[in-house]
Amino acid sequence: MKKLLAFLLGLAVAFYLISFLFTGPVSAAKDEVKLRVFVHYPNPHGKPVADPCTATTNDQVQDFGLAGWQMPDVGVTYKINYRTKPKNLSNSQVNNAISSSFATWHSADSKQIFNDGGPTSVKAAKYDGINAILFKGASSSAIAITYVWYYVSSGQLAEVDTVFNKIYKWSYTAYNGTNDCGGVANTFDIQNIGTHEFGHWVGLDDLYSSVDKDLTMYGYGDTSELKKDSLGAGDILGVNTITP
Template sequence: PVNLPEKAGIYVVPGRPELKLRVFVHHAKGGKPGKPQPTPTPTPTTVCTLEDPQSDALSGVEYWYLPNFVNYYLNVASVPSSVGSQNLYNIASDSFREWTGAIENSVTLNMAGETPLSVARLDGHNIITWGRARSGTLGVTYIWYYSTGLVAEVDTIMNKKYPWSWSNPDTWDNLICAYPDSYDAQNILTHELGHWFGVDDDYDSYHKHNTMYGYGSVMETKKNTLTNGDISAVKSKY
């Protein structure tokens, strides 16, 4: 298999001159993996005093766009036990729904099945998986696109080296909750999926409340929902 770059940037695709590859790297705030969980692992308790501030800061957009219908595949077996493998179905669909809802469902995302793949590669399958990534990286999204801007394929890899959790928003009862000392799967995946739709990372403090802010933090779930700036950005493309 071809070793793909793990540094953010735009790359040529060997043997496929009609394609370009864009790599996005979502950085961990602070940059290092968390401490491994002790054994036996204590039952974590959610913190429900968090905020989800609104932001009108307009997120940047990129050149590509998704086709009207997209199949994606989930590596359920790769999901950390602290997240729950079967929860990935809901996490992915809810994360996609934030983006499709913002563009009045002009793009349909269809969960087409499971995949054993945990490595990004150009093979016609759009995958979401946990796998290997460089230290300091929470997630990497690879986007292959044509000169027209039409997306050919997207793969998202979540870094298995980090401590992960999932705080189910259905249980929040009008609060905003997250588990301490870990990265929330839906929080980070919603950010990664923004790249599928052509929305860029933003790194300045003006965008710190946006879903597309380029850094992720532990005990954070505010990226689950899009800000006005995120919505305006994706609506400008579809």
């Protein structure tokens, strides 16, 4: 009987050791994931007005807000749903606008890495393992909406989706550094709005004080506006504060 018990005990120990080798130790509980939603408003009153854009007068304000997360060291891979784009824009125009927006943040801080993962068929923002960029109808009080899922304990970005509101007209005009309000009249510029939205990806919050109106992370956007394509002092200081 004692030999049998010893044999069974030996089997149990062997099984445990084999299981440990193949699966490793029991992992701790998964880090909680939370969602935060950013709505980019047309103006303080919630509705766009006819081309109210004003040229930059002071983008040296050093204001910024931290949202509470940062991107992974390896960066993020994004995918664009070109099938949802406005008909007046080509795939290449949308791609150029989006990639230029990301490049603006990478230029300010090379640790912010964005990889183009090609097209996607995702039609709505959801926690599905894909960092999606798409166009979809939404409330008239929103130009664009960014959904950020992040790990609470580690403060690391888990996933992010950005939705451009399809009820509005969109365009793309290259920014030359001086044409702050040189976009197509009565349309929102993809790169201009995208640069603001992707500031949330890197971990920056919205700013709503009128003194911050010339910063990219100012929470309101205008038609024909292009000035958000270029980061202000606070935007640059903020992104470099996240990952010093």
